[in-house]
Amino acid sequence: MAKISSVKPDSKIPEGPLAEKWTNYKAHQKLVNPANKRNLDIIVVGTGLAGASAAASLGAMGFNVLNFCIQDSPRRAHSIAAQGGINAAKNYQNDGDSVYRLFYDTIKGGDYRAREANVHRLAEVSGAIIDQCVAQGVPFAREYGGLLANRSFGGAQVSRTFYARGQTGQQLLLGAYSALNYQVNLGKVKLYTRYEMLDVVIIDGRARGIIARNLVTGKVERFAAHAVVIATGGYGNAFFLSTNAMGSNGSAALQCYRKGAYFANPCFAQIHPTCIPVHGDKQSKLTLMSESLRNDGRIWVPKKLEDAKALQAGTKKASDIPDEDRDFYLERRYPAFGNLVPRDVASRAAKERCDKGFGVNNTGLAVFLDFKYAIQRLGKEVVKQRYGNLFDMYEEITDVSPYEAPMMIYPAIHYTMGGIWVDYELQTSIPGLFAIGEANFSDHGANRLGASALMQGLADGYFVLPYTMQNYLSDQIQVKRFSTDAPEFVAAEKAVNDKIAKLMSIKGKRSVDSIHKELGLVMWDYVGMARTKESLETAIKKIAEVEKTFWSDLRIPGVADSLNIELEKALRLLDFIEIGKLMAYDALNREESCGGHFREEHQTEEGEAKRNDEEFSYVACWKYTGEGNEPELLKEDLNYQYIKVQQRNYKN
Amino acid sequence: MDKNISFNLKVWRQRGPKEPGKFVTYPMKDIPGDTSFLEMLDILNEELVNKGEEPIVFDHDCREGICGMCSLYVNGHPHGPATGATTCQLYMRRFNDGDTITVEPWRSAAFPVIRDLMVDRTAFDKIQQAGGYVSINTGGIPDANAIPIGKDIAEEAMDAAACIGCGACVAACKNGSAMLFVSAKVSQFALLPQGQPEAARRAKAMVAKMDELGFGNCTNTRACEAECPKCISISNIARLNREFIKAKLAD
Numbered sequence: 001m002a003k004i005s006s007v008k009p010d011s012k013i014p015e016g017p018l019a020e021k022w023t024n025y026k027a028h029q030k031l032v033n034p035a036n037k038r039n040l041d042i043i044v045v046g047t048g049l050a051g052a053s054a055a056a057s058l059g060a061m062g063f064n065v066l067n068f069c070i071q072d073s074p075r076r077a078h079s080i081a082a083q084g085g086i087n088a089a090k091n092y093q094n095d096g097d098s099v100y101r102l103f104y105d106t107i108k109g110g111d112y113r114a115r116e117a118n119v120h121r122l123a124e125v126s127g128a129i130i131d132q133c134v135a136q137g138v139p140f141a142r143e144y145g146g147l148l149a150n151r152s153f154g155g156a157q158v159s160r161t162f163y164a165r166g167q168t169g170q171q172l173l174l175g176a177y178s179a180l181n182y183q184v185n186l187g188k189v190k191l192y193t194r195y196e197m198l199d200v201v202i203i204d205g206r207a208r209g210i211i212a213r214n215l216v217t218g219k220v221e222r223f224a225a226h227a228v229v230i231a232t233g234g235y236g237n238a239f240f241l242s243t244n245a246m247g248s249n250g251s252a253a254l255q256c257y258r259k260g261a262y263f264a265n266p267c268f269a270q271i272h273p274t275c276i277p278v279h280g281d282k283q284s285k286l287t288l289m290s291e292s293l294r295n296d297g298r299i300w301v302p303k304k305l306e307d308a309k310a311l312q313a314g315t316k317k318a319s320d321i322p323d324e325d326r327d328f329y330l331e332r333r334y335p336a337f338g339n340l341v342p343r344d345v346a347s348r349a350a351k352e353r354c355d356k357g358f359g360v361n362n363t364g365l366a367v368f369l370d371f372k373y374a375i376q377r378l379g380k381e382v383v384k385q386r387y388g389n390l391f392d393m394y395e396e397i398t399d400v401s402p403y404e405a406p407m408m409i410y411p412a413i414h415y416t417m418g419g420i421w422v423d424y425e426l427q428t429s430i431p432g433l434f435a436i437g438e439a440n441f442s443d444h445g446a447n448r449l450g451a452s453a454l455m456q457g458l459a460d461g462y463f464v465l466p467y468t469m470q471n472y473l474s475d476q477i478q479v480k481r482f483s484t485d486a487p488e489f490v491a492a493e494k495a496v497n498d499k500i501a502k503l504m505s506i507k508g509k510r511s512v513d514s515i516h517k518e519l520g521l522v523m524w525d526y527v528g529m530a531r532t533k534e535s536l537e538t539a540i541k542k543i544a545e546v547e548k549t550f551w552s553d554l555r556i557p558g559v560a561d562s563l564n565i566e567l568e569k570a571l572r573l574l575d576f577i578e579i580g581k582l583m584a585y586d587a588l589n590r591e592e593s594c595g596g597h598f599r600e601e602h603q604t605e606e607g608e609a610k611r612n613d614e615e616f617s618y619v620a621c622w623k624y625t626g627e628g629n630e631p632e633l634l635k636e637d638l639n640y641q642y643i644k645v646q647q648r649n650y651k652n
Numbered sequence: 653m654d655k656n657i658s659f660n661l662k663v664w665r666q667r668g669p670k671e672p673g674k675f676v677t678y679p680m681k682d683i684p685g686d687t688s689f690l691e692m693l694d695i696l697n698e699e700l701v702n703k704g705e706e707p708i709v710f711d712h713d714c715r716e717g718i719c720g721m722c723s724l725y726v727n728g729h730p731h732g733p734a735t736g737a738t739t740c741q742l743y744m745r746r747f748n749d750g751d752t753i754t755v756e757p758w759r760s761a762a763f764p765v766i767r768d769l770m771v772d773r774t775a776f777d778k779i780q781q782a783g784g785y786v787s788i789n790t791g792g793i794p795d796a797n798a799i800p801i802g803k804d805i806a807e808e809a810m811d812a813a814a815c816i817g818c819g820a821c822v823a824a825c826k827n828g829s830a831m832l833f834v835s836a837k838v839s840q841f842a843l844l845p846q847g848q849p850e851a852a853r854r855a856k857a858m859v860a861k862m863d864e865l866g867f868g869n870c871t872n873t874r875a876c877e878a879e880c881p882k883c884i885s886i887s888n889i890a891r892l893n894r895e896f897i898k899a900k901l902a903d
Contacts, residue, residue: 090797147797171813
């Protein structure tokens with residue numbers, strides 16, 4: 001059992017009725033006057049939707065921003081790969097949408113494990129995000145009349161998703177990148193590309209800078225500021241195979257954790273139901289097929305086990321199985337939402353069918369996503385217009401055309417709802433250290449709805465952090481710029497250099513990737529879609545073995561003070577190991593099933609997730625207690641005052 | 653099922669921007685056809701690391717054709733032989749048993765080699781910083797539906813906006829011109845009402861920055877369009893020229 005602290009993290013939720021909290025907060029928060037803003041420096045780590053929008057907005061307000069990313073350009077951040085869309089409660093379709101409904105759907109979709117006040121604020125600012133992006137020149141899809149088009153996404157009964165073909169993330173990120181470029185041109189933002197943050201520097205209990213490694217020269221450098229913002233995304237790559245980019249990592253978040261920031265709900269990881277299945281052990285990543293495909297594609301497996309066996313053996317094709325022998329299991333189990341149930345529900349349903357032997361590919365770990373019916377109903381041209389680029393992508397990877405045969409899909413790790421704990425102001429438990437976007441533990445509770453990641457990243461960056469940060473910075477205006485010669489900076493830099501030297505000196509025989517793959521398999525097999533007490537205890541033991549292998553057998557060729565891609569990966573893997581442990585501890589502690597966290601011991605007779613609101617209606621905040629020690633658990637209680645908490649129902 | 657193939661990989665190795673580079677040939681055995689090109693390089697790098705040698709450095713990230721980070725000149729083509737695809741979307745089934753596959757970095761004066769196959773493309777960011785935006789701050793924006801934009805116009809702007817900034821156009825061009833890249837951004841804004849107030853300033857500023865950074869001129873060979881992984885049309889270059897001349901005439 002985890003050691004439980006009696007300290008309750010203070011979420012700083014403003015007083016007042018739900019719909020007035022954010023307005024009241026803004027009306028009464030402290031501000032920084034323009035003349036003082038230019039004397040304050042802010043470090044923003046990450047240039048995805050959250051990081052770029054925050055850096056641009058803070059720069060536009062007059063602060064001096066230092067913006068870091070590991071890639072060669074801010075435009076490469078993995079937000080760029082988001083396909084389907086962004087939610088906003090605009091009610092342009094006149095279909096009954098409202099701020100309240102978006103709030104409600106998000107809380108329900110998150111299986112009642114998110115804060116009401118945060119989620120309501122998210123829904124409130126969602127509309128302004130669309131306005132902002134349109135003004136930047138983001139070419140959203142439009143109707144013939146010239147107004148914006150919408151599509152549906154999982155977990156909602158309204159059409160509130162705005163999109164730019166299958167490249168919404170790309171267009172939104174390029175919009176934020178353009179806003180960032182404007183500020184770079186004006187001299188308000190300075191970019192540091194190909195830099196990786198390796199530590200956060202704390203002076204007198206406040207975050208005052210970072211230690212970062214220049215990835216081209218290998219030099220470890222110090223950067224000071226009045227506040228630090230972490231916008232470095234999620235930690236899904238702990239699983240090695242995920243839909244994340246190769247460079248996506250949880251290291252910046254982990255350094256904050258090691259310096260005392262709480263890490264919240266690490267076990268809440270989203271498994272996306274529609275990814276291209278694993279095909280071999282040389283595979284480097286799993287490609288996501290957009291959730292928007294579930295608008296028109298129908299998911300099925302054979303009704304008869306012998307048909308499934310024949311498909312697995314390759315003696316039958318999908319087209320050999322007549323409609324009456326197809327089990328459209330989502331439509332069968334969830335008539336009201338059908339193929340558009342939330343991701344966690346769709347993923348588990350696929351696993352359930354495959355575990356029973358109904359998988360449709362040679363590994364038995366795939367289900368069909370079929371467009372035959374959409375083509376019959378709409379014609380090939382319309383389907384091509386809607387999904388053409390996704391179909392092309394699928395065909396390039398698998399050599400199969402989705403116009404001719406159904407796609408094969410299987411769930412894969414996609415997004416992490418857990419992350420650095422933040423209060424209502426997006427401040428971590430370390431003063432002056434903020435976390436936004438996927439990097440924080442977020443407004444998605446135990447499960448994120450489709451098209452809500454882009455919404456949250458941009459809400460945090462454009463419309464929340466630029467306000468709440470001022471409340472912190474207002475009493476920092478007398479604080480002079482810190483010298484990076486301060487002993488805290490020297491010590492932090494030395495610790496980083498010592499860690500690097502230790503890694504370089506292992507001189508074992510195993511590549512980073514080979515050990516990372518080992519960790520990934522442990523995570524998928526024991527901390528994956530279905531968890532049990534035994535599997536999680538096994539995971540903790542096995543992760544410790546991986547860690548031992550890492551420290552005894554890792555090999556990094558080359559030198560540390562130069563470009564060294566193996567060293568970069570090793571530093572990240574070290575943190576993925578720690579994250580893996582945290583995920584397992586958290587999953588073990590959470591004796592219930594909710595959202596993306598499914599404990600087999602806790603399910604209804606129909607196999608649905610069974611929450612335990614009596615005991616687990618809280619945010620699990622993990623506090624670092626030193627190398628090799630088990631972390632301490634702090635509980636932030638979730639109080640639902642405006643929504644009736646109930647079992648999620650997508651059936652009727 | 654895809655077959656396995658064996659081939660020779662001829663890779664450009666270069667320690668740093670000022671150091672001489674050379675081709676090194678690596679024999680590759682039994683690579684499955686459903687391996688992506690970059691996964692094939694991962695396999696080679698794993699072998700190199702296992703021998704204690706330094707791996708081949710190349711840029712890559714999303715591995716789904718959208719981040720624009722991957723590059724590579726494969727058998728004389730930026731992003732290899734497939735059309736409308738990036739290197740990360742290239743699969744080994746496109747090659748034959750016994751092939752020699754040549755891999756080089758982008759070659760352009762404006763993109764100096766950092767190491768091996770990794771090049772410095774910050775020049776692209778600098779061009780965007782010169783004017784690739786609408787000069788607005790956050791907030792105070794009218795409702796998104798306040799400006800109706802015709803579906804055709806929005807679609808055309810989206811075609812231009814699909815550029816991933818990988819630099820294949822520059823690498824493909826015998827003059828090392830960045831015109832396709834610059835014209836895609838200028839076109840996106842020139843087509844949309846949001847881009848109108850600054851259209852003239854934008855075209856001039858971005859072209860001036862492009863010239864300053866050492867990119868060559870456009871001589872309409874259309875190599876950029878042919879090699880662009882996102883099939884950006886050179887009609888954008890015509891639009892850029894028009895925007896540029898219009899701006900200059902108004903001076």
